[in-house]
Amino acid sequence: MSIILKKLKSWEGFLVLILICTILVNSFNSEAFLTLNNQINVFELSVEKIIIALFMVFIILNAEIDLSVASMMGLSACALGVLVESGIPMIPALGLCLMIGALGGAFNGFWIAVFKLPSLVVTLAMLIGFRGLARVLVEDRSISVFPSWFEALGQQPFLGPFPLSLIIFLGCTVFVVFVLQYTAFGRYVYVIGNNQKVALYAGINVVRVQMYLFTAIGVISALAGILFAARLGAVRGDMGVSFELDIITIVLLGGISIFGGKGSIYGVILSILIVLYLRNGMSLMNVTGHIQTGVIGALLILSVLIPNLQKMIYDYSRQRRKRL
Amino acid sequence: MLNAMVALSIIVIVVGVYFSVRKKINSVKVNNISNLLHRLRPETLRELILLLLILLVVIFFSIVIDHYLNARLFNRVSTSVAIIGILAIGQALVVLTRNIDLSVGAVVGFTAYFVGQQLSQNNEMTPLVAICMAIGIGALMGSFNGFLVAFCRIPAIIVTLGTMALFRTLLVEYSDAQTVLTVNLPQWLLELPRINVVSYEGLHFRLVVAVMCVVVILFHLILRYTSFGRKIYAVGSNPEAAANSGFQSRKIIFITFVMCGALAGLTGFMYLARFGNITVVAGSGLELKSVAAVVVGGINIFGGSGSIFGATLGAVMIDLLENSLIRWLQISEFWRDAMLGMLILCSVATDSVVMKRFRKYRLKKITQKEEKL
Numbered sequence: 001m002s003i004i005l006k007k008l009k010s011w012e013g014f015l016v017l018i019l020i021c022t023i024l025v026n027s028f029n030s031e032a033f034l035t036l037n038n039q040i041n042v043f044e045l046s047v048e049k050i051i052i053a054l055f056m057v058f059i060i061l062n063a064e065i066d067l068s069v070a071s072m073m074g075l076s077a078c079a080l081g082v083l084v085e086s087g088i089p090m091i092p093a094l095g096l097c098l099m100i101g102a103l104g105g106a107f108n109g110f111w112i113a114v115f116k117l118p119s120l121v122v123t124l125a126m127l128i129g130f131r132g133l134a135r136v137l138v139e140d141r142s143i144s145v146f147p148s149w150f151e152a153l154g155q156q157p158f159l160g161p162f163p164l165s166l167i168i169f170l171g172c173t174v175f176v177v178f179v180l181q182y183t184a185f186g187r188y189v190y191v192i193g194n195n196q197k198v199a200l201y202a203g204i205n206v207v208r209v210q211m212y213l214f215t216a217i218g219v220i221s222a223l224a225g226i227l228f229a230a231r232l233g234a235v236r237g238d239m240g241v242s243f244e245l246d247i248i249t250i251v252l253l254g255g256i257s258i259f260g261g262k263g264s265i266y267g268v269i270l271s272i273l274i275v276l277y278l279r280n281g282m283s284l285m286n287v288t289g290h291i292q293t294g295v296i297g298a299l300l301i302l303s304v305l306i307p308n309l310q311k312m313i314y315d316y317s318r319q320r321r322k323r324l
Numbered sequence: 325m326l327n328a329m330v331a332l333s334i335i336v337i338v339v340g341v342y343f344s345v346r347k348k349i350n351s352v353k354v355n356n357i358s359n360l361l362h363r364l365r366p367e368t369l370r371e372l373i374l375l376l377l378i379l380l381v382v383i384f385f386s387i388v389i390d391h392y393l394n395a396r397l398f399n400r401v402s403t404s405v406a407i408i409g410i411l412a413i414g415q416a417l418v419v420l421t422r423n424i425d426l427s428v429g430a431v432v433g434f435t436a437y438f439v440g441q442q443l444s445q446n447n448e449m450t451p452l453v454a455i456c457m458a459i460g461i462g463a464l465m466g467s468f469n470g471f472l473v474a475f476c477r478i479p480a481i482i483v484t485l486g487t488m489a490l491f492r493t494l495l496v497e498y499s500d501a502q503t504v505l506t507v508n509l510p511q512w513l514l515e516l517p518r519i520n521v522v523s524y525e526g527l528h529f530r531l532v533v534a535v536m537c538v539v540v541i542l543f544h545l546i547l548r549y550t551s552f553g554r555k556i557y558a559v560g561s562n563p564e565a566a567a568n569s570g571f572q573s574r575k576i577i578f579i580t581f582v583m584c585g586a587l588a589g590l591t592g593f594m595y596l597a598r599f600g601n602i603t604v605v606a607g608s609g610l611e612l613k614s615v616a617a618v619v620v621g622g623i624n625i626f627g628g629s630g631s632i633f634g635a636t637l638g639a640v641m642i643d644l645l646e647n648s649l650i651r652w653l654q655i656s657e658f659w660r661d662a663m664l665g666m667l668i669l670c671s672v673a674t675d676s677v678v679m680k681r682f683r684k685y686r687l688k689k690i691t692q693k694e695e696k697l
Contacts (some may be wrong), residue, residue, distance in 0.1 A: 001544065017506060030461070033576075083686070103608065106694070111669065115673065115676060117672055117673065117676055118625055118626065118672075120625070121619060121625045121668065122483060122616060122669060122672070123674050124612070124667040124668070125616075125665045125666070125668035125672070126555055126665055127612070127665070128612055128662075128663025128664050128665035128668070129661070129662050129664075130659070130665070131661055131665075132660070132661025132662030132663070133662050134660065135658040135661060135662075136656060136658045136659055136662055139656065139658055148343030194642050198466045237658075242489075244487075245485060245488075245489055246484075248485065249486075252482065256480060258479050259479075288496075290493050290496040290497070291493055291496075291497065293492070294489055294490050294492070296489060297485070297486040297487065297488070297490040297493070297501075298486065299486075299488075300485060300486040301472060301482065301487070301490075303479065303488040304478045304479070305472070305476055308476055308477050309476070310502075312477075317462050
């Protein structure tokens with residue numbers, strides 16, 4: 001019993017409580033919520049965000065941030081559209097898009113890891129830069145020239161009732177949990193986030209780890225862009241604008257500290273469920289998209305505010321006890 | 325025209341160099357360039373280089389575009405700099421304390437819409453009341469940010485990313501999908517952007533530009549000569565040292581956010597005066613431009629160094645590029661966002677690589693000289 005109570009007091013326990021509340025409220029409000037179709041729909045509609053969020057965990061654990069992911073999604077989707085339009089077959093075009101993602105990510109990583117520029121500014125610059133390139137590629141058109149099998153992959157069930165994107169998401173989840181919890185690389189990420197100097201003295205190649213991470217998130221963003229293009233069947237220059245808000249909210253709500261080094265991947269998986277169910281619940285209650293964005297913004301602030309207040313109250317009471 | 329402008333800029337640069345090294349010239353003789361270089365403050369050097377770059381951009385575009393350099397260019401660029409410039413000053417204050425404000429675009433949009441709606445419902449409202457209302461709402465929103473950053477200890481990037489969405493939602497809900505229309509606005513507001521303070525052969529020095537100049541000079545003086553201004557630099561350059569010297573860092577950070585919000589409110593008013601028709605997406609994208617102006621203007625993103633003049637020059641540079649790229653027909657106008665991103669990255673990279681070396685070199689020279697004495 002005491003173990004359960006102790007678990008409930010942690011951040012993950014708090015998230016479980018919120019999750020149960022959300023599910024209860026949602027299922028009271030709408031009978032459609034707990035059907036398998038709706039559940040798959042919930043995940044399918046924002047699978048791009050949650051895949052990126054899983055990998056964003058590594059970046060934020062590393063005490064860095066990547067704001068350019070949504071723009072990279074747009075860029076890779078637009079590049080795919082332009083490549084296919086110019087007559088290049090689908091498979092090489094997909095490969096080229098992933099290459100663009102890797103190059104973009106490595107470009108970010110180069111400035112952040114090698115030159116030690118703040119990731120906030122570098123990725124903010126690339127938030128504008130990648131989006132600008134996407135606009136240069138397609139200007140103000142919308143391209144929809146994809147072969148039917150590609151669109152079917154994005155829109156129709158692939159294995160049983162599950163679409164391909166959902167299977168990719170599940171694969172990514174297993175991969176991320178494995179890497180973060182059971183490999184040396186995962187431990188390196190935590191150490192670098194806790195204290196970069198200590199990591200350096202412990203003989204960890206910080207530059208290489210950071211380069212890997214930023215390249216990986218570039219590739220994943222490009223993959224998410226491709227999935228997005230497949231789901232919509234068309235690409236435009238403003239695809240995925242301001243997705244970074246949802247992505248960062250999911251990661252921080254999951255209990256990953258913005259200062260790096262703290263938090264677990266299980267919390268993030270819980271917070272993915274919470275954010276998706278919240279959005280779905282609001283949609284089922286006919287709340288407009290703008291209010292949903294506002295709620296996500298408030299959630300982002302609260303997810304850092306609550307632990308901070310907790311710590312302040314704790315410190316205050318300890319000081320008082322000391323004085324007594 | 326071209327020659328006159330080039331000559332004018334060269335004079336400005338020479339005078340700038342002279343004034344910044346004048347005091348030292350009196351005491352130590354300037355023998356050669358390297359001596360002059362290490363006498364110059366790195367920040368001043370950075371601003372002079374930026375000024376030179378702006379000049380080069382003007383010369384470049386006047387070669388590739390026909391009828392580029394004329395009075396209309398000055399009028400157009402100066403009016404749009406007035407908007408982004410004031411916003412950049414607010415952003416500069418926040419960045420100087422090692423924070424960032426991404427919600428300014430939403431604040432501009434909200435104040436522009438709110439004041440516009442009040443004015444179209446109540447045409448008798450005096451200009452002063454409208455301006456005060458805009459500044460007040462902006463300051464209120466800024467204080468919300470500032471409270472969360474300074475007193476709840478949440479990183480500024482998280483707070484302002486959240487409030488960017490929150491304020492925009494507030495605007496969408498408040499507007500109820502209506503648009504502020506130019507026809508409903510009072511006459512004085514529509515004439516405001518066209519009022520000239522001085523005009524000479526088609527060169528118009530607009531009132532809004534004069535307002536920007538006043539704000540620039542005011543904040544430059546505050547940052548240079550008041551203890552509050554010096555404290556902003558102190559908090560930004562070394563928070564621990566500032567706290568140990570007994571500065572109330574939280575209060576200072578809070579006030580910079582309030583000021584940033586107030587300036588964003590003023591920008592919102594000018595945005596309303598300039599564009600008239602305000603929709604719910606008004607001002608989106610301005611937050612990135614203001615950060616760009618600040619970073620290009622040489623304000624260190626780690627806080628503690630840079631000047632208001634630099635931020636203003638950064639705003640001029642960005643607006644000049646944007647206004648020129650639209651008119652350059654060989655290149656798609658869609659390039660301008662990509663260019664803006666590269667510009668930010670280049671200026672941060674030069675700051676951290678080249679300027680750091682220059683600072684070290686200068687420090688070495690100065691200590692050598694002192695040892696000799």
